[in-house]
Amino acid sequence: MKKWFYSLAILMLIGFIALYFSFTYEEMIEFDEKIGKALIGNEFIRFFHYIGEPIWIGSAAILLILYLAFRRGNHRGVLFVLFTVGGGNLLNHALKEWVQRVRPDIPHQLTSFSFPSGHAMVGLLYLFTYAYLLTENQMSTKRRITIWLSAIVLTLLVGLSRIAGNHHYGTDVVAGWMCGYAFFVVVVVWYEWRNRNFKKRIIQPE
Numbered sequence: 001m002k003k004w005f006y007s008l009a010i011l012m013l014i015g016f017i018a019l020y021f022s023f024t025y026e027e028m029i030e031f032d033e034k035i036g037k038a039l040i041g042n043e044f045i046r047f048f049h050y051i052g053e054p055i056w057i058g059s060a061a062i063l064l065i066l067y068l069a070f071r072r073g074n075h076r077g078v079l080f081v082l083f084t085v086g087g088g089n090l091l092n093h094a095l096k097e098w099v100q101r102v103r104p105d106i107p108h109q110l111t112s113f114s115f116p117s118g119h120a121m122v123g124l125l126y127l128f129t130y131a132y133l134l135t136e137n138q139m140s141t142k143r144r145i146t147i148w149l150s151a152i153v154l155t156l157l158v159g160l161s162r163i164a165g166n167h168h169y170g171t172d173v174v175a176g177w178m179c180g181y182a183f184f185v186v187v188v189v190w191y192e193w194r195n196r197n198f199k200k201r202i203i204q205p206e
Helices: 003-022 026-039 043-052 054-071 075-099 118-134 141-164 170-202
Strands: none
Touching (some): 003 026, 043 141
16 A cells, blocks of 8 residues: 555544534534535435445445455455454444434434444445455556446445435545544554465565
């Protein structure tokens, strides 16, 4: 991973903390209202919430784990998926219970808390995990760019779908992206460190 990704992760973490302390400010409320008016009711964007549903994410994670374990023999990759998707999901629930922000007031609203958005955060984590592992040994720059752009676009659409369905505020979604990216980079740092140490043990100096 490029070094500037690490700096971006720090900025995202700072941004998440700033949103945590400011989402009740008048400026943030106005932001939520404006983005809500722009997106609520958009059925095209709302459709993408299915890609961020727990059943979809769980199934995609299991398929990736099976592929890494039995086709690639990449057991550290299996742990990578467990940490990003499983650990990220646990972190998201813990943050929601800690912040306890109530969701937008609509009929038949979900009963869980709102901040940060689970679809935005865990959606980013599983899509970026797929992109990272699929491009890990990919030599074609064009394919790497295509895979990463697809993951980023889908991540944006999944997050925005929660605003379109009025299940989250805009600040919930932005916070989910920020926290998800910061957590993703932390796991990447661990994964790449483990890979370097493993290679050092195999390649002994003469």
